[in-house]
Amino acid sequence: MVYQLRCDGCDFEREHADWADANRDARDHEAEHGDHWVRIVDLQEA
Incomplete structure (x- = not known):
């Protein structure tokens, strides 16, 4: 799987x-960076 930040x-x-x-x-x-929020997105197609 590939995860994108x-x-x-x-x-x-x-x-x-x-x-x-x-x-x-x-x-x-x-x-x-205390005011940043990182989202982790799963790039695998369903």
């Missing part, structure tokens, strides 16, 4: 094949 406060966008890596990257970005 999208931040509401900047141009931060990344893709990860692993959920744990995506979650860690999102958490780290939010910790650095």
Whole structure:
């Protein structure tokens, strides 16, 4: 599966094949930027 990270406060966008890596990257970005919120989107088609 592919997970895309999208931040509401900047141009931060990344893709990860692993959920744990995506979650860690999102958490780290939010910790650095307290007013940003990162959404993790599953790009797999239903």
